[in-house]
Amino acid sequence: DSGVTQTPKHLITATGQRVTLRCSPRSGDLSVYWYQQSLDQGLQFLIQYYNGEERAKGNILERFSAQQFPDLHSELNLSSLELGDSALYFCASSVGDGTYTGELFFGEGSRLTVL
Amino acid sequence: DQQVKQNSPSLSVQEGRISILNCDYTNSMFDYFLWYKKYPAEGPTFLISISSIKDKNEDGRFTVFLNKSAKHLSLHIVPSQPGDSAVYFCASHRDDKIIFGKGTRLHILP
Numbered sequence: 001d002s003g004v005t006q007t008p009k010h011l012i013t014a015t016g017q018r019v020t021l022r023c024s025p026r027s028g029d030l031s032v033y034w035y036q037q038s039l040d041q042g043l044q045f046l047i048q049y050y051n052g053e054e055r056a057k058g059n060i061l062e063r064f065s066a067q068q069f070p071d072l073h074s075e076l077n078l079s080s081l082e083l084g085d086s087a088l089y090f091c092a093s094s095v096g097d098g099t100y101t102g103e104l105f106f107g108e109g110s111r112l113t114v115l
Numbered sequence: 116d117q118q119v120k121q122n123s124p125s126l127s128v129q130e131g132r133i134s135i136l137n138c139d140y141t142n143s144m145f146d147y148f149l150w151y152k153k154y155p156a157e158g159p160t161f162l163i164s165i166s167s168i169k170d171k172n173e174d175g176r177f178t179v180f181l182n183k184s185a186k187h188l189s190l191h192i193v194p195s196q197p198g199d200s201a202v203y204f205c206a207s208h209r210d211d212k213i214i215f216g217k218g219t220r221l222h223i224l225p
Contacts, residue, residue: 002158031211042204042217043159056212090158102147102208106158
């Protein structure tokens with residue numbers, strides 16, 4: 001158990017819809033990362049937050065947005081969903097205090113299926 | 116623009132032998148390289164890392180080698196065990212951004 005909690009574990013929805021994925025980081029971790037893993041693809045970095053502020057952005061589509069709340073949990077919002085958005089979405093957390101060397105703690109992922 | 120490349124989608128190794136997983140990178144401006152391991156239905160877990168200023172880091176059965184001139188790193192697992200069967204991701208870290216490769220699926224054969 002990494003200590004990172006993601007909900008829901010599975011989600012099935014239709015094209016054009018909007019969904020929200022939720023992540024609670026490990027206790028004490030200030031940084032939250034979101035990754036997308038599609039079929040035959042590696043982990044694509046989407047976005048990172050540190051203590052409520054956006055810190056780094058990767059290949060995140062304009063239809064996607066995220067935020068980190070004062071209690072440090074994070075939400076990833078996916079809108080106008082397309083078939084190609086079907087993927088496993090991982091959240092990860094780290095201390096993020098500058099001494100960090102790249103070790104992330106991942107949740108079990110949220111599997112999104114768009115029909 | 117894939118900065119970290121794992122060119123072998125899969126690898127099969129006999130139990131007890133050495134497993135060598137490879138990774139190439141294109142940008143030299145990284146702070147650390149990392150290896151993560153992933154079992155089905157679980158999130159990736161951190162395995163081992165190496166600073167960009169070092170050539171080797173060892174942790175038990177796992178050793179990572181960094182060849183900066185070739186922009187190549189490798190993970191050696193000796194001896195390979197059945198529980199090592201998983202997908203292994205190579206990753207680079209710089210400025211809080213961690214970029215992953217596509218992964219290599221390792222099969223340990225009995």
